[in-house]
Amino acid sequence: MRWEYRLYSNIKAPKSTPIPPFGSLIGRFDAPIYKLCVISQQPQKLMKIIQETEKLKLEFKHELAILTDKLSGKVLLEEEFYGNPNCGIIDSENKWSIIAGIHLTFWKPTQTKKYRNETFEWIYSMRIKDNKTVEILTDPWSEKSSVWELNTENAELSKIKDFKDYRNKEYTEFVKW
Numbered sequence: 001m002r003w004e005y006r007l008y009s010n011i012k013a014p015k016s017t018p019i020p021p022f023g024s025l026i027g028r029f030d031a032p033i034y035k036l037c038v039i040s041q042q043p044q045k046l047m048k049i050i051q052e053t054e055k056l057k058l059e060f061k062h063e064l065a066i067l068t069d070k071l072s073g074k075v076l077l078e079e080e081f082y083g084n085p086n087c088g089i090i091d092s093e094n095k096w097s098i099i100a101g102i103h104l105t106f107w108k109p110t111q112t113k114k115y116r117n118e119t120f121e122w123i124y125s126m127r128i129k130d131n132k133t134v135e136i137l138t139d140p141w142s143e144k145s146s147v148w149e150l151n152t153e154n155a156e157l158s159k160i161k162d163f164k165d166y167r168n169k170e171y172t173e174f175v176k177w
Contacts, residue, residue, distance in 0.1 A: 050088035050099070058088045058097055065099045067107060077107045079114075087126050089134060096152050098134060100126060106155055113155050119144050120157070125175065140166035140175050147177065 047059040047066070056076070057068045065085045067077035077097070079085075085101035097107045100123035103116035122139040129135045129149065136148040145163040150156070166175060 050085065051090050053090050053092065053094055055094045056090050056097060058090055058099060060085050060099075065101075065105075067097050067099070076109075077105070077112060079105045086123060089126055089128065091152070098126060098150070100136070104136065104150075104157075106150060106152075108152075108155075111155065115150075115157050119146065119159070120148060125177070135160070137163060137175070137177050140177070141169070141171065143167065 047061045050058045050060060050065075052058065052070070055070055057070050059066055059068075060081075063081045063084060065077070065079045065081060065088070066075055067090075068075055077099070079099055081101040081103070083101055085099050087101075088097065088099040090097045095108065099105050099107075102121055102123075103114055104120075104123050106113045106115070120138060121144075122142065123136055124139050125137045127135050132151060132153045134150045134152060136150060138144065138146055138148070140163060145167060147160045147163050149158055149160050151158075163177060165177070166172075
């Protein structure tokens with residue numbers, strides 16, 4: 001279990017205000033001092049794996065995505081999202097990785113680049129087109145839905161076409177693009 005605490009200062013507590021049993025914090029405060037309040041008790045949630053290779057692992061928990069070198073345990077990328085990431089890819093040769101949700105983050109050992117603007121956000125899906133190109137689909141139900149390409153050699157992002165196939169249609173789990 002993970003406990004979240006908040007410390008309030010300058011609160012006059014009664015002479016023997018009990019504190020919940022938290023390891024070394026067992027005991028009582030004498031006034032005037034600080035008041036420790038338990039805000040919430042939340043179970044630890046495991047990271048959800050998006051993709052992994054024999055060398056790299058791309059995973060997320062809540063709104064945080066993490067790329068880790070599995071051999072050394074070193075964190076290579078830590079990226080926060082508004083909402084959870086939707087998709088991610090690790091190159092089969094472990095040369096690069098992409099994680100996407102409201103924005104897209106492209107990682108290489110020598111560079112990390114974040115992409116987001118008015119026409120490129122809410123990435124829905126990605127696929128590898130060839131050894132240096134990744135195709136990216138933004139939210140298919142959005143008025144701005146489109147297909148983009150990211151060149152993994154020079155990190156150049158370019159719009160290929162608008163994607164109107166699912167606009168004004170009911171949501172479906174599988175999108176053909």
